[in-house]
Amino acid sequence: MPTYSDNGPDPSEQDTNLPPPEQHARQYAAVRDAHETELIEDYVELIGDLLDHAGEARATDIAARMGVRQATVARMIRRLNDQGLVTNEPYRSIFLTERGRAMAEESRKRHGVVLQFLRSLGVDDATARIDAEGMEHHVSETTLGIMHAFTRSQNKAGD
């Protein structure tokens, strides 16, 4: 029977106490950082998916899948171009740069790990897809590794 006496703080206390202010602030700062890159990553990932599955990435399709207006997409494409993630010429389809492809691949992989993890936890597909879309940007490398390992062990057990 384990005791926690000389094993760090009492775990029941760990929940009710606030972390020190600086650590607390770093938590929120990490969330703000994630939100800065989140949309960019989703656009790049989506463009990569469209290129792979539909052969080309048109603004109309991006708008339909993002659920926003074309004007919104047009401005975002300009921003992606400014950041060196896509190449595009007026009235033509959009392509990823080398950097864009790398980001798309990264995002696709991370998104997949989170989605599979939720599925192997027992979450239904539609819900898992919704939750993964938001969660993926807030999962650290550490947690991602643990999720991946968990998924693998689950799938091994159930084959």
Added chain:
Amino acid sequence: MPTYSDNGPDPSEQDTNLPPPEQHARQYAAVRDAHETELIEDYVELIGDLLDHAGEARATDIAARMGVRQATVARMIRRLNDQGLVTNEPYRSIFLTERGRAMAEESRKRHGVVLQFLRSLGVDDATARIDAEGMEHHVSETTLGIMHAFTRSQNKAGD
């Protein structure tokens, strides 16, 4: 050796195929919805925590823990007041309304479930806190329930 022939779509295909455009759009819409309420919830939750642990919630402390400037906090407090979540008088401490208390309690609970879940997955405390701060807003009720059940079963197994 299992076959997937009459068992729905081939699971290996489930990852590489895009969902239909309308479903895809709903995923991103859900993320946008979550982001609309996210900050509000974090403020209300933090104010509740400060009231419980420090006895009062001062703008300075909120700013320090949020990692933002006081001017930013001041404007957010006005917004919370407009939304009927807090009461505040000039140069005095901030209090939660009935609705505010309810939201704080909700958020606190949900945050706790996600944090405990990550811990029981094996994520270290500091990382779990950072990830939970962002993930909590993107976890559906369905997934939350599954996380809670998982945590309970883990803790039962390890006592």
Added chain:
DNA sequence: AAACTTTTTTAGCCAAGGCTAAACTGTGCA
């Protein structure tokens, strides 16, 4: 009591990310 310090508030700047409306381009069909 006066002076100084801290806290709070207000005003105004900026970028991001939604929107509508209108102009422009390109394509396909009569």
Added chain:
DNA sequence: TGCACAGTTTAGCCTTGGCTAAAAAAGTTT
């Protein structure tokens, strides 16, 4: 060939959530 329609771009509006700077109130010290 010409024209209509679909797709794209641009201009300009709005809200959110950061920021700085400066004014005003409250609290503390001498």
